[in-house]
Amino acid sequence: MSTLTLDGTPAESKSATQRSQADAQRIAALAFLSIRFIQGFIYWGGGSRRFIYGPAKLDPSAASWMANKFQSAMPGALLGTDHIIAFLLHHFYLLYVSLILFSAAELITGLFLMAGLLTRAAALVSIGLSVVLMLMFGWQGATCIDEWTMAACNLAIGATLMLGGSSAFSLDNALLVRRPAFAERGWFRWISGALPLPIRSDAFQKLALAVFAATVVFNVATYNYYRGSVFTPFHGGPVSPSKHHLSLADAVLLSNGALRFHAYLDGGTPAAPSNVMAAMLKSNDGKVLEQWDGTALSHLPTSAIANEFAYNRFAPGPFGLRAEMGAMATITLPGTSNANPGSLQSAATLQLHTVNGNTFNVDVGME
Structure with missing residues (x-):
């Protein structure tokens, strides 16, 4: 019985160069395993706390109802997200549906990342969640910008997984082994993590640099806005997270x-x-x-x-x-x-x- 490589073809049919490339991809996939799982666990934890372990967070009659946390974030939210929060707070049903959908997105994204299922699609969703969290809650943290720090790291991890995928010990890879024909399907390579993206190496380099630039600019710019220490001296932020x-x-x-x-x-x-x-x-x-x-x-x-x-x-x-x-x-x-x-x-x-x-x-x- 032949052994399949990352792209689903028999190993013996590969040249030495191709096998070397496959080995390099395998090494990278193994290196991503820790961050993929923990990234997934963080988001799964956020969703599971509300749906399973702390359902009062989604109970409008409870003191820990998530709307209170949303409102507490409103004064420092960026790029008009404070107006979005205010609008939702004035419309209960939209607010409730939004909190359910956001929590479900965290839960499902986390599960998919931990399992390595549709890894790139899940990583892209995690990027969106990180950006939203940074814009709404990034200013909070009395001793340091706690919410920003976690979301900034998650943004970088999501960008890495979206580009690199994660074929090692993943359901994406198991699915490819069962259906080798998926290796020729562009949609599968774009949303899963089992194979490299179906683009030329020079195009991949441009994409990777664009993602790198966007991640760095967004993280550094929001950090400078919240605390300075980049282009300006350190400051407590336009909205203080400690002094009323x-x-x-x-x-x-x-x-x-x-x-x-x-x-x-x-x-x-x-x-x-x-x-x-x-x-x-x-x-x-x-x-x-x-x-x-x-x-x-x-x-x-x-x-x-x-x-x-x-x-x-x-x-x-x-x-x-x-x-x-x-x-x-x-x-x-x-x-x-x-x-x-x-x-x-x-x-x-x-x-x-x-x-x-x-x-x-x-x-x-x-x-």
């Missing part, structure tokens, strides 16, 4: 003396909420016109806080006003006789003071 930041806008003193403003927790860690301990309305000369302490903020009625998303929210907390990462709301503070439009003879400012000592300001207008 509140963006305030549209502050208006209403005719009844109440103060309405828009707040967005657009920086910091999702591991802990931000707590606003006090709010002050000050005139331009520094006079305090109104003040809401932690007790007043913690007793705000539900009707005073209009959250834009149903997941991470602003809400009264035990020490004041509590906000989870990515929360966005229009908040109305009750007025007293000390604060009314007639008392504003000059410009005024609303100040919010958080538990960690930070102060956030916004100019106040009149209705």
